[in-house]
Amino acid sequence: MKKKITIKLKQNDYKMTEQRETVLEVMLKNRGKHLSAEEVLEKARKKSPGIGIATVYRTLEKLTEMEVLYKTVFEGGKFRYELYDDAGSKQQHHHHHIICLKCGKITEVQEDLLSGLEQKIESQGFKIIDHDLKFFGYCPNCK
Amino acid sequence: MKKKITIKLKQNDYKMTEQRETVLEVMLKNRGKHLSAEEVLEKARKKSPGIGIATVYRTLEKLTEMEVLYKTVFEGGKFRYELYDDAGSKQQHHHHHIICLKCGKITEVQEDLLSGLEQKIESQGFKIIDHDLKFFGYCPNCK
DNA sequence: AGACATTTGATAATGATTATCATTATAGAT
DNA sequence: ATCTATAATGATAATCATTATCAAATGTCT
Ligand SMILES: [Mn+2]
Ligand SMILES: [Mn+2]
Ligand SMILES: [Zn+2]
Ligand SMILES: [Zn+2]
Numbered sequence: 001m002k003k004k005i006t007i008k009l010k011q012n013d014y015k016m017t018e019q020r021e022t023v024l025e026v027m028l029k030n031r032g033k034h035l036s037a038e039e040v041l042e043k044a045r046k047k048s049p050g051i052g053i054a055t056v057y058r059t060l061e062k063l064t065e066m067e068v069l070y071k072t073v074f075e076g077g078k079f080r081y082e083l084y085d086d087a088g089s090k091q092q093h094h095h096h097h098i099i100c101l102k103c104g105k106i107t108e109v110q111e112d113l114l115s116g117l118e119q120k121i122e123s124q125g126f127k128i129i130d131h132d133l134k135f136f137g138y139c140p141n142c143k
Numbered sequence: 144m145k146k147k148i149t150i151k152l153k154q155n156d157y158k159m160t161e162q163r164e165t166v167l168e169v170m171l172k173n174r175g176k177h178l179s180a181e182e183v184l185e186k187a188r189k190k191s192p193g194i195g196i197a198t199v200y201r202t203l204e205k206l207t208e209m210e211v212l213y214k215t216v217f218e219g220g221k222f223r224y225e226l227y228d229d230a231g232s233k234q235q236h237h238h239h240h241i242i243c244l245k246c247g248k249i250t251e252v253q254e255d256l257l258s259g260l261e262q263k264i265e266s267q268g269f270k271i272i273d274h275d276l277k278f279f280g281y282c283p284n285c286k
Numbered sequence: 287a288g289a290c291a292t293t294t295g296a297t298a299a300t301g302a303t304t305a306t307c308a309t310t311a312t313a314g315a316t
Numbered sequence: 317a318t319c320t321a322t323a324a325t326g327a328t329a330a331t332c333a334t335t336a337t338c339a340a341a342t343g344t345c346t
Contacts, residue, residue: 013291013292014292014293015291015292015293015342015343015344016343017292017293017294017342017343018342019293019294020293036333037333037334038333050294050295051294051295052294052295052296053295053296053334054294054295054296054297054334054335054336055293055294055295057333057334057335058293058294058335073216073220077216077220077222077302077303077333078332078333078334079220079333079334096260098264098269098271101272107269109260109264111260111263113257113259113260114256114276116256117239117252117254117256118278120254121241121252121278124283125282125283125286126241126250126278126280126281126282126283126286127280127281127286128241128278128279128280129244129279129280129281130278130279130280131276131277131278131279132275132276132277132279133257133274133275133276133277134274134275134276135261135264135269135271135273135274136271136272136273136274136275137269137270137271137272137273138269138270138272139268139269140267140268140269143268143269143270153313157323157324158311158312158313158322158323158324159312160311160312160323160324160325161311162324162325163324179302180302180303181302193325193326194325194326195325195326195327196303196326196327197303197304197305197325197326197327197328198324198325198326200302200303200304201304201324201325220302220333220334221301221302221303222302222303
């Protein structure tokens with residue numbers, strides 16, 4: 001995985017630096033979590049104490065372009081990043097999220113069930129590349 | 144519609160002011176559009192030239208709380224507001240959006256097709272209140 | 287090791303949204 | 317219609333996340 005991404009970087013004339021490796025490791029170690037740039041910074045400093053917030057933003061952005069990370073807005077209007085389900089290989093679709101309106105917990109839903117709807121939309125002349133589906137409600141604890 | 148909302152305001156000890164009425168009229172006249180606060184300000188000033196941006200934000204926020212408006216982030220990381228499909232009455236669900244990655248056009252999808260998935264999720268102990276589904280791809284013109 | 291382009295970190299700038307506060311307007315009581 | 321209490325407004329400052337700038341440091345290739 002890490003090796004695959006290093007190769008991808010080189011193909012695009014990007015260098016593999018200590019900081020980029022650290023950010024990547026943070027994301028790999030936190031699969032299933034949805035981290036803000038500040039949270040990534042905090043974790044990255046454990047390994048690379050000197051790393052700056054600008055580098056974290058730049059690296060997250062680059063990994064998002066490369067489709068290693070998925071970037072989206074949850075509540076609070078700031079971006080959060082997570083590993084793509086199948087980071088490294090050609091990416092198609094993304095799992096869904098349930099956000100608890102009381103405790104803020106984020107639960108992932110793996111079932112897709114959108115292909116029917118996507119087919120209907122494509123039959124009207126669109127080409128669908130990806131989707132982003134969030135459910136808002138209450139988790140079992142807060143219901 | 145406007146009357147219904149005025150009554151709702153009163154029930155919550157809010158006053159109906161010229162500015163609130165203007166913002167509401169802007170939103171009613173632009174059903175199907177997705178306006179930023181700045182865009183609402185611009186349109187509102189046609190009728191109430193002195194209105195300030197802070198009042199626009201406050202009013203949009205209030206109407207969102209009251210479930211007259213729906214607030215969401217499209218591309219660019221800023222909030223946009225639109226009338227709820229059935230603004231005024233008890234609100235359940237919301238239509239979906241297709242965002243063209245080339246020209247930015249936003250198309251609405253009325254078909255729901257999520258009830259199956261929602262039922263499956265609720266059978267796992269969640270309570271679903273609303274959802275937000277966006278498709279990313281290319282519109283017929285840009286495909 | 288040396289050359290050169292890329293990357294980094296500190297910090298300034300930006301842009302959207304929210305908070306502050308003195309002034310003004312609204313709704314209900316008189 | 318006037319008065320009063322309270323809520324709302326507009327100007328502007330503050331905040332917060334993100335992006336831009338730039339001199340110094342680093343990675344890659346020879
Ligand atoms: Mn996720
Ligand atoms: Mn819409
Ligand atoms: Zn919860
Ligand atoms: Zn298009």
